[in-house]
Amino acid sequence: MIIRINGNIKKYYVETLAMMFFPGVRFPENESDNTDGLICTVVSERGDDNTLTSSVELVSGERKETGLSRVSLDEYDSETAEKIAAGDSFLKAGEKLTGIRPPWGILTGVRPAKIATELLEKGYDVKEAADAISRTYLTLGPKAELASKVALAERKLITDQTREECSVYIGIPFCPTRCAYCSFVSYTSKKLLSLIPEYLEVLCSDIADLFKLIGDLGKNVASIYIGGGTPTVLDPHQLEKLLSRISLSAKSSGVCENIREFTMEAGRPDTITGEKLKIASEYGVSRISVNPQTLNDDVLKIIGRAHSVDDFYRAYETASKSGINDINIDLIAGLPGDSEESFRNTVDSVVSLAPTNITVHTFSVKKSSVFRMEERYDALSPLAGKCIEYSQQKLQCSGYEPYYMYRQKNTVGNHENVGYSIPGHEGLYNVYMMEEVHSIFSAGASSVTKFVSLPDEEGNVRIERFFQPKYPYEYLEEHKETGSRTEKLRKEALAFFS
Ligand code: SF4
Known part of the structure; x- marks a missing residue:
């Protein structure tokens, strides 16, 4: 897959998202070495209304799908907003292209319960922590709930x-x-x-x-x-x-x-x-x-x-x-x-x-x-x-x-x-x-x-x-x-x- 980025999102992050839809995909530096016909273009830009808009275009051979997402910069710091907007638009384009909805959304880390632990420590209960994870990381409800339950068990x-x-x-x-x-x-x-x-x-x-x-x-x-x-x-x-x-x-x-x-x-x-x-x-x-x-x-x-x-x-x-x-x-x-x-x-x-x-x-x-x-x-x-x-x-x-x-x-x-x-x-x-x-x-x-x-x-x-x-x-x-x-x-x- 060739990745083209216009904005502040890190290439490594886009690669991680791509691997959820295309396991084993490689990311050659030169377009001439791209053997799988996959091209991903990510564009993000700030709007006048303090929002960040991200669009992702995924091309696979003859097919092309797009995803669009807008995130308020009042709600998140700019790095998090970039990740959520690019992640959300990638999930939309990826789902249209492959029919897959990654259950953990844009949560790519090894230890999802750590995020839930931080929320419990801030005073959230299990349900509130699960809701916050779903909202921020676009994680499906049952997965977010699982992470919160595990965090609660660990705290004991x-x-x-x-x-x-x-x-x-x-x-x-x-x-x-x-x-x-x-x-x-x-x-x-x-x-x-x-x-x-x-x-x-x-x-x-x-x-x-x-x-x-x-x-x-x-x-x-x-x-x-x-x-x-x-x-x-x-x-x-x-x-x-x-x-x-x-x-x-x-x-x-x-x-x-x-x-x-x-x-x-x-x-x-x-x-x-x-x-x-x-x-x-x-x-x-x-x-x-x-x-x-x-x-x-x-x-x-x-x-x-x-x-x-x-x-x-x-x-x-x-x-x-x-x-x-x-x-x-x-x-x-x-x-x-x-x-x-x-x-x-x-x-x-x-x-x-x-x-x-x-x-x-x-x-x-x-x-x-x-x-x-x-x-x-x-x-x-x-x-x-x-x-x-x-x-x-x-x-x-x-x-x-x-x-x-x-x-x-x-x-x-x-x-x-x-x-x-x-x-x-x-x-x-x-x-x-x-x-x-x-x-x-x-x-x-x-x-x-x-x-x-x-x-x-x-x-x-x-x-x-x-x-x-x-x-x-x-x-x-x-x-x-x-x-x-x-x-x-x-x-x-x-x-x-x-
Ligand atoms: S480490 Fe585990 S999976 Fe690997 S050969 Fe041994 S028993 Fe099998």
Whole structure:
């Protein structure tokens, strides 16, 4: 797509709007490189009556559609007015051209609940906050209401104490096989999986450094999250080694006296055994995730998950007998090969198991996944929207409440990912991490440590991120050559928190 702008609107913003209607669209600099025949022209100008008018013309081959919008500059600052006017006119032209109405309107950020939180803090109630979001961002009512409900749930979980605390993330970027939709850096081949013992050695020393650093900073740990990949790809002996290192480091640093949650994202049902979960339970794991994504064997095959629906039921039964308090089940709406009926059946079956947490993601296709490369999916399919709508109704009628939410690029139909829980069983780490409530100290390849300051008088926080090497191999090499990156963080941490 070629974008032509006459006015103050940023090109990046117009590109973000375009991606909602034309997923995967590219934006070449030279018109001669424009292969898809798409041209977007945005013109905005101020009127004498203190208004800003924006028009968008979208051309796709032979077709041309336009949208027009006028916004009062008495109501918004000029940057916001530019965005609303250009966004509204783009939505109008885009809808005429494609028949699509993006459900979040011009709200393009990852964390829609943050906007709702700001409104609740100003004294709006849930309905008023939802109305304001709909008005300003042209978000459809149910989405705006969802963002406000999530913000309300989060407010109950975030206190002054949680802002003083921190959380710990430990990454196991290995999986037994690769799912067809995955673009994560996880190692899956036999040769790469053979690096696990060496990786664990280095990870354990990194974990010791991490807890020592947290102790030296005088922080308390509110939650620990072992994520993947697939943490239960570790055999029982390896898992015990990892968990005993965490336990030992937590004890010797004294930072986990008030810990409220210890999650191990077990993940793939084909890796879950009673022996592994018994070990996890003995070391204090309080929350695990068993993730079928769908309860349709045909869809599981299409998305390249190396397990069956029966494997999931076996894994779930093992988890429910393990003594681990909270079980989350991850589902994905809008999967290739799935249907509305099959997704409804998946949701109904999962609800009948009564886990304390259910997370519903929208199918998202990353550039490097098999689906994107082979163009085996319909990014504009209405299926995801119908599935998401059903899950929201069914889960809320069954006693679950939405408590955290985020959006990703390239989701089918521009929908969101939502964590639901039985009240009182919310996944705390999810909220702390997503809403940047406090610092997350991380160990392991491709993990990110995030320093978050206490809020200033206006409620703003300072954030700094420190990345570990992306691939396990790089992580091991760096450790061999120059030692632990966590230990090198010490200087930055002391400066940041002083
Ligand atoms: S289990 Fe998750 S991280 Fe592993 S290959 Fe599948 S989608 Fe990727």
